[in-house]
Amino acid sequence: MQEKGILQGNLTKALLRMAVPLFVLNLVNSLYNIIDTFWVGQLGELQVGAVSLVGPIMWCAQSVAMGLSAAAIALLSTRLGANQKGDACRFATALLYFAIGFAIVLSIGTLLLLHPILSWLDTPKEIYDASYQYLLGISFDYIGLLMLNLYMAMRQSAGDSRSGVKLNMCASLLNAILDPIFIFVFHFGILGAAIATVVSKLVMVPVAWRRLHDKAFPVHIDFRAYPFHAADGKIILKLCIPAASGQFLENLGFVIMNKYIVYYGAVAISAYGVGAKMVTLAYIPVMSIGAVLATFVGQNLGAGNTERARKAFHTAMKLSTLFSSTLTIIGMLVITPFIHLFVPNASTQLMELTQEYAFFALLCGVFMGWYINLNDGVFNGSGHTNYTFILSMMRLWAFRIPMILLFHRFTSLGITGIWLAMLLSNIFECILAQAIYLRHRWEYSAILTETERIQPSEDTVKEI
Template sequence: MDYAYKRDLILNGNMRKVLLTLSLPVMFNNLIQTLYSVADMFWVSKLGAVEVASTGFVWPVLFLIISIGMSITIAGTSLISQYVGSNNKDKANLTAAQIFSVSIILGAVLSVLGYLITPYIIRFMGADEALFKNSTIYLSIMFFDIPCYFIFLVFGAIRQAEGDTMSPMLLNVAGAITNVILDPLFILKLNMGIGGAALATVLSKVIFTPFVIYLLIKNKDRVHIKLNYLKLRKKVVSKILRVGVPTCIGQAGSSLGFIVLNAFIASYGNNTMAAFNIGNNINSIVMMPALGIGTALASIIGQNLGAEQTDRAREAFKTAVYLSTVMLVIGGAFLFLFAGNVIKIFVPNVQDIGVITEGKYYLKVISAGLPFMGIFQVLIGTFQGSGHTLYSMIMDAGRLWLIRLPMIIIFQNLTDLGSPVVWYSMIISNGITCIIGILIYSTGKWERKIIHKEIAI
């Protein structure tokens, strides 16, 4: 579908059709992204529970770094989609080039810095010797993935802003297939262990990065990168940062919160940490519909606000809430009924009965709160698409620091439940955060578009 067709569909088409058309490729794309970690987890599980725990243990650190790149590209999606909606393609091109330049610089700096301080980070998180060794190997290699990962984020942001969710999906399919092929080769055949899992993930992006850059420059009939727009412009970068910094703070705060959360979980032992890691990957698959709808909604909200169609933006929100809730009620019911069978797929060792027991319980508890996460993702997509990222920051970081972590501490001191206090706190904090988000939405302040005419081309 070309640029003009997608713009017309988003601005004038049947809203349920629009959401499904844009979100289905995103759902599949998110599934493919999950395959990276699921493939790692499956093959790493052949090595042992400590290795599985290590990949989950360092995830918040990686997400903390990735969140910086995501904040820039989310700002780009918001701005570009609103420029597309207002039919100002040249400013969309300028914004695309600027987020590309900023992301390249940040990716290189963060990659080198992260690699150098990896051992200190892992030690700070309180890992024991076995967890420290494996986590350090995995994380130090994964930091080389950051520059290419940022370029992939830029590509996805630009294409999704104009309503093309298919191209990012196809690119990630190619990367996932490469990763799935390389995982067993590096991990087992070449006996590289957990380092092989990280290397497979890195190479699966490095191979396709030149092609991504080529696509961003070549397609002149779409939003694309003009070489003469690559030089950083203070006003444009300032606008990107004004939208992106709250997202960065929110996601970074969330990542730091998950680092603290992981420390709580790790205190219950490696079996609990491994169960949480496995359960999260399974849960992320069930969450695909809500994640896809939330991502697609951002560009729909952005383009309609850019076109001064506020009523249609509200219609998009209500339709997204309905669709995501229905899908996650079904997914949650399936997960609750078959939690034991699902968890055993990723724990082939019958000796790891502790991981199986913990994982089954975690999946059953968390499945009850899945509809909350659907509403959460729709609210985040709405606030990010409108460019009012302060609201998404409040929801993202607030649910951990102001609700979940204090709740865990209170439960730990007042009850003898053990690790389940973490799972219960997760559900309750998600529910409270959704209520806060709906109250913010009802004020209508998110409806003001953020694009202005002050940016000179």
């Protein structure tokens, strides 16, 4: 456990040391998504649209995984910072019960609602069958998704960002290998892409299960020593529900946004899917820094080290701004060749729509870094997932969706109005998040009482 780097020492070096493994994982995952889009693109540009349409539906379900991860990092990092390792293991065991239960419910729910979901989305006829096949296959992905996410969150809470990264990287690399096999060799088409995703994660589940029981690590699972208690479940749900609900509503907002993109045709949703792959690459550094910031905030608040938690946020902001500004400029220069990489025979309409979307999305880079550091890093790390809920909900439902409706009804901007609403909503969201931050309530951990926090020693204070 890299506790010394988290609680003492140079923050820039410590943040980068923990963020680099996550950066590598996110890069590998993004490269896998690029490869996946490449193979699906060989089936036709409309197949890319089918995957893009279904994507936000899966994000809604994945919000449960994000909520559990947020609860895990907040609960476990603050307990470890307060030197309460037994409590950390007890909560880790309870979190695993929740992960298994949620995975079963999500899979059954998705399977039962396949046709209603696609009908509600007004799925174009030309991509309905492909969307159905992909959603059918990916509905079995939840157990692998939740297990691997929870494993990574538990390790990360103790300062080990490498172990979870390695396991998830193996799953992504296996996915990249299986994609062409299931799509073309077995002739499963777009269903093969979904099957490859499911299989690659399931193969890693036994490995994660064994490592979660490793008592040599500060946070481990032990069903005999830590039976489930309703009181622990209430604490987990108190943290998980706001974070998961916020993510769900945010992702549901993306579903609504997709409905408006589909209004401009199947090619429009394909353009959005291709452009999003490139933009995700530009967001990788800020997502990685924001993710590890939660551990720094949680452990330092648990240790009574509020000033260092505050300084960690400031350091993360400087790093995020530097990375996002640089990658925004690079992204602007490579938009066109990137599109040709995905869809070699891209139509003129696809090219133009993708270029326009990517331009606006890349401009969001700095604001996304700001938002992620506050939402995922500071507020989740301190256990104030109620702030996470408010911000996640406001970004889409109070800002973006209303602006999309206004631009659609009262202007002639067309699909450009959607991209403009995306940029403006991120700016407004950052202003709101910063206002919440400046109220300083996050500095009081929502998880530990005053007596449970460790007061910083003189040596620790000098290191701040």
